Amino acid sequence: MAIPEILPLLMIGAFFVLLLGGIPVAICLAVTGFVFGYIGFGPMLFNLVPARMFGVVTNYTLLALPLFIFMGIMLEKSKIAEQLLDVIGLAMGGLRGGMALAIILVGVLMGAASGVVGATVVTMGLIALGPFLNRGYNRAIASGVICASGTLGQIIPPSLVLILLADIMGESVGTLFAAALIPGLLLSGLFVLFILALGIFKPAMVPAFPPEERAQYSGGDIARMLLKVVVPPLALIFLVLGSIIGGVAAPTEAASMGAFGAIVLAALYGRLTWPVLKDTVRSAFVTSAMVFFILVMSQPFGLAFRGLGGERLVQDAFAMVPGGITGQLLFLMLILFVLGFFLEWIEISYIALPLFLPIFHAAGVDMAWVAILVAVNLQTSFLTPPFGWALFFLKGVAPPDLKTSDIYKGVIPFIGLQLVGLALVFLFPGLATWLPNAIGW
Amino acid sequence: MRVLERLADGASCAVRIIGGLAAWSGLALVLLVAFNVLARYFLSYSSVGLQELEWHLMAVAALFGMSYGLNQGGEVRVDIFYARYGARTKAVIDLIGNGALTLVAVYVVWLSIAYVQSSYAIAEGSPDPGGLPLRYVLKAAIPAGFALLALQGLAMTLRAGCEAVDPARHRT
Amino acid sequence: QDSFSWKMTNAYGPGSPFYVEGPGSPTDFCKKVEAMSGGRLKIQHFAAGELIPAMEGFDAVRSGTVEMNAANAYFWAGKIPAAQYFTTVPFGLNFQGMNAWLYHGGGQALWDELYEPLGLKALPMGNTGVQMTGWFRNPIASVDDFKDLKMRIPGLAGKVYAQLGVDVKLLPGGEIFPALERGVIDAAEFVGPYQDRRLGLQNAAKFYYTTGWHEPSNATELLINKAAWDSLPADLQAIVSAAAMACNLESHTWCEAVNASAMVDLVENFGVKADVLPKDVVAKLKEVTDQVLSDGAAADPVTKKVHDAFFAFKKEHDQWASISEKPYHNLLG
Numbered sequence: 001m002a003i004p005e006i007l008p009l010l011m012i013g014a015f016f017v018l019l020l021g022g023i024p025v026a027i028c029l030a031v032t033g034f035v036f037g038y039i040g041f042g043p044m045l046f047n048l049v050p051a052r053m054f055g056v057v058t059n060y061t062l063l064a065l066p067l068f069i070f071m072g073i074m075l076e077k078s079k080i081a082e083q084l085l086d087v088i089g090l091a092m093g094g095l096r097g098g099m100a101l102a103i104i105l106v107g108v109l110m111g112a113a114s115g116v117v118g119a120t121v122v123t124m125g126l127i128a129l130g131p132f133l134n135r136g137y138n139r140a141i142a143s144g145v146i147c148a149s150g151t152l153g154q155i156i157p158p159s160l161v162l163i164l165l166a167d168i169m170g171e172s173v174g175t176l177f178a179a180a181l182i183p184g185l186l187l188s189g190l191f192v193l194f195i196l197a198l199g200i201f202k203p204a205m206v207p208a209f210p211p212e213e214r215a216q217y218s219g220g221d222i223a224r225m226l227l228k229v230v231v232p233p234l235a236l237i238f239l240v241l242g243s244i245i246g247g248v249a250a251p252t253e254a255a256s257m258g259a260f261g262a263i264v265l266a267a268l269y270g271r272l273t274w275p276v277l278k279d280t281v282r283s284a285f286v287t288s289a290m291v292f293f294i295l296v297m298s299q300p301f302g303l304a305f306r307g308l309g310g311e312r313l314v315q316d317a318f319a320m321v322p323g324g325i326t327g328q329l330l331f332l333m334l335i336l337f338v339l340g341f342f343l344e345w346i347e348i349s350y351i352a353l354p355l356f357l358p359i360f361h362a363a364g365v366d367m368a369w370v371a372i373l374v375a376v377n378l379q380t381s382f383l384t385p386p387f388g389w390a391l392f393f394l395k396g397v398a399p400p401d402l403k404t405s406d407i408y409k410g411v412i413p414f415i416g417l418q419l420v421g422l423a424l425v426f427l428f429p430g431l432a433t434w435l436p437n438a439i440g441w
Numbered sequence: 442m443r444v445l446e447r448l449a450d451g452a453s454c455a456v457r458i459i460g461g462l463a464a465w466s467g468l469a470l471v472l473l474v475a476f477n478v479l480a481r482y483f484l485s486y487s488s489v490g491l492q493e494l495e496w497h498l499m500a501v502a503a504l505f506g507m508s509y510g511l512n513q514g515g516e517v518r519v520d521i522f523y524a525r526y527g528a529r530t531k532a533v534i535d536l537i538g539n540g541a542l543t544l545v546a547v548y549v550v551w552l553s554i555a556y557v558q559s560s561y562a563i564a565e566g567s568p569d570p571g572g573l574p575l576r577y578v579l580k581a582a583i584p585a586g587f588a589l590l591a592l593q594g595l596a597m598t599l600r601a602g603c604e605a606v607d608p609a610r611h612r613t
Numbered sequence: 614q615d616s617f618s619w620k621m622t623n624a625y626g627p628g629s630p631f632y633v634e635g636p637g638s639p640t641d642f643c644k645k646v647e648a649m650s651g652g653r654l655k656i657q658h659f660a661a662g663e664l665i666p667a668m669e670g671f672d673a674v675r676s677g678t679v680e681m682n683a684a685n686a687y688f689w690a691g692k693i694p695a696a697q698y699f700t701t702v703p704f705g706l707n708f709q710g711m712n713a714w715l716y717h718g719g720g721q722a723l724w725d726e727l728y729e730p731l732g733l734k735a736l737p738m739g740n741t742g743v744q745m746t747g748w749f750r751n752p753i754a755s756v757d758d759f760k761d762l763k764m765r766i767p768g769l770a771g772k773v774y775a776q777l778g779v780d781v782k783l784l785p786g787g788e789i790f791p792a793l794e795r796g797v798i799d800a801a802e803f804v805g806p807y808q809d810r811r812l813g814l815q816n817a818a819k820f821y822y823t824t825g826w827h828e829p830s831n832a833t834e835l836l837i838n839k840a841a842w843d844s845l846p847a848d849l850q851a852i853v854s855a856a857a858m859a860c861n862l863e864s865h866t867w868c869e870a871v872n873a874s875a876m877v878d879l880v881e882n883f884g885v886k887a888d889v890l891p892k893d894v895v896a897k898l899k900e901v902t903d904q905v906l907s908d909g910a911a912a913d914p915v916t917k918k919v920h921d922a923f924f925a926f927k928k929e930h931d932q933w934a935s936i937s938e939k940p941y942h943n944l945l946g
């Protein structure tokens with residue numbers, strides 16, 4: 001009896017040892033999945049691995065991933081992104097952290113256009129990481145703000161997480177989209193406050209542009225440059241968003257408007273040369289493949305965790321929780337947070353939520369509120385080391401000298417802010433429930 | 442050791458050529474999805490087959506991209522300790538990781554053959570009228586993609602092996 | 614006495630009422646079987662995504678890796694075109710007719726004949742009853758209103774609509790609401806009042822056309838690996854069959870009850886306008902359907918055999934219904 005109970009724990013332990021030892025993430029996932037699965041239930045269930053992998057690579061909603069990555073790389077290779085952030089930094093004048101504030105705004109806008117976490121983090125990493133480092137931003141803070149802003153897409157509708165939660169929790173997708181809007185903006189606001197505070201208390205971490213550089217340009221110059229380089233890429237993001245709001249494209253397809261628009265934009269700037277196109281195509285392919293490689297290779301791990309009855313561990317722990325809805329809700333939050341250290345959010349949702357939902361249902365708790373708490377929590381799980389998807393995705397597009405430890409250090413304050421946001425939604429349920437009621441969704 | 446290195450070079454060269462061609466599927470995907478959106482909106486034209494082609498392209502790109510991504514140095518690892526290792530330790534870690542990757546890739550090729558066969562045996566197509574036929578060809582991209590991955594893994598294993606024996610040999 | 618520990622996968626995600634949870638659902642089936650067999654046949658249920666993705670159950674059962682799968686047979690139309698008829702076809706049989714055909718009109722024997730060579734066995738295990746035409750942002754007054762209408766509608770019905778000028782858009786369940794709400798699509802079909810309200814479709818479109826000409830009923834398929842089935846002793850086989858039949862009845866009656874109250878709620882509290890399609894529109898849909906179905910039958914001899922048997926049965930059943938159910942419904946006003 002004790003042996004099978006302990007296998008999923010051993011599997012997680014082995015995964016961490018290999019991961020920290022420096023074996024690439026994708027290989028750690030596949031190897032521990034296959035080895036511990038084999039010990040636990042033999043080779044039979046592995047016949048399901050191809051089906052799971054096929055499910056990943058043909059998943060329609062993941063289409064946003066290669067499309068947004070293409071957009072990000074086109075903007076990067078054609079130097080449009082670099083100019084954009086430079087000019088924004090200039091325009092912010094003496095305000096410290098100006099570029100970081102700009103990237104939070106981009107995160108909110110991209111988040112409103114997409115719901116696939118890899119897509120937004122990778123795109124923003126491509127656009128912003130280089131300029132941040134060139135301009136002397138602290139490496140950790142630069143990584144942290146990109147990862148955190150990139151995950152905003154998960155809470156700001158539309159979002160894959162919310163769509164899945166609607167399904168599991170029996171709420172309408174529209175209700176959850178409406179309920180998530182204010183908490184999403186609240187989190188963005190917390191990020192903004194944090195950057196402003198850094199600018200005051202740790203100015204060296206988020207430097208403003210040097211005064212001598214600013215002095216080279218008059219206000220009119222800057223206004224003209226803004227018009228020339230900021231407006232078109234922003235228009236691109238609004239094109240994606242607008243194509244959803246204007247009823248031209250469904251959320252997933254809208255990403256293609258961004259990618260296609262980026263090609264057109266590069267052409268208009270006269271930068272769509274053959275080498276740029278070739279380079280863009282090649283790196284977009286490599287970057288998307290890196291994300292899919294991890295997703296595909298995580299399939300044996302997820303299968304083994306299930307096959308070994310990993311969900312029973314969670315059940316057993318749950319059985320020991322003292323009664324009371326608040327206690328159970330807090331415990332759910334804790335479980336989600338802990339599982340977020342080593343499991344992918346879809347697996348987490350499937351393992352933890354079905355256990356708790358009947359109890360909350362029976363107690364008459366507002367499920368839209370619970371769903372938003374869960375969504376904020378899952379969003380945090382994208383950031384929690386060592387297994388935060390956002391962290392890997394950023395690492396995948398970062399220059400080699402950006403260390404994992406920089407990224408880990410950088411996300412810690414943002415995880416703290418996420419927890420503050422979570423606590424606020426917990427204490428003031430109206431943050432989630434007011435909007436859907438007000439608009440009758 | 443020369444022979445092993447030449448073998449590794451040959452394998453990764455094959456991966457590079459195939460991947461370099463497959464990379465253009467990404468551009469094709471962008472143009473295809475944009476076409477489907479714009480044609481529906483402006484011309485009221487829509488095709489079930491072209492909509493299915495979207496994720497067909499994505500699947501092929503993802504599966505053929507894995508080996509190419511590794512070939513181009515796209516792997517993601519936690520380097521907290523790795524960054525501090527000496528050349529030989531790094532080579533040993535790479536040898537273990539890449540060796541395991543090669544075995545995993547070969548195993549997935551083997552697992553997926555039956556999966557493709559059962560689709561081929563009934564000439565599986567799309568369940569949607571107007572959808573794309575030959576679903577088994579798409580499914581065959583799994584063993585094909587993993588075979589390439591095994592090839593790339595083998596090349597990387599051989600190279601790491603050579604380095605583990607002789608760390609002075611510089612990394613390419 | 615031997616005891617068995619089986620796995621069942623499902624094409625629908627965790628928590629879905631009717632398809633996964635609730636009276637007569639697949640999880641309910643597993644509970645019933647365990648109770649009826651005194652624990653000798655335990656079936657562990659996995660919703661879509663837990664063990665395998667939604668549409669992979671067919672292969673998983675065929676390979677024997679899992680013993681059972683819950684889905685709709687028409688999901689396998691790309692593998693076995695005739696499988697369509699064991700869920701529903703446009704202008705096909707209603708709940709009573711479908712079950713009369715399957716249980717007493719030779720339907721089950723044809724199903725067995727179709728699946729046996731693939732090492733499979735299937736039983737009906739649930740039914741939504743009649744579904745709804747769908748949600749439209751604007752009213753449909755004539756066939757011309759289908760011209761350039763963008764609609765989320767999968768399957769055979771999509772092909773029928775396409776021939777009347779509809780632009781067919783394929784969308785996963787979760788994207789139906791945002792797409793319909795923003796007008797990316799003008800119309801969408803999903804299930805029926807209870808399930809549709811759950812997606813919030815009433816907040817995206819107000820014209821709810823009723824009666825599912827395209828899905829007059831919709832059977833849930835219990836797919837079983839034939840070798841596993843043959844390994845069960847006769848009493849456990851009888852228990853599985855009886856539990857499936859019980860779920861078939863229980864799930865349908867549950868749908869009837871919850872759809873009735875959901876429909877009242879939609880009309881009274883959400884301002885939904887429920888209406889039937891104009892007669893000439895329905896006549897045109899029927900005409901195109903007949904063509905589409907006979908084209909399909911002409912392309913594949915096995916489909917033709919099933920098609921002919923299905924419609925031969927239907928012809929007789931229609932005559933009976935027209936002097937039994939139909940006059941009664943007319944009495945209801």
Ligand code: NA
Nearest residue numbers: 111114153158
């Ligand atoms: Na979003």
Ligand code: NA
Nearest residue numbers: 744803804828
């Ligand atoms: Na339906």
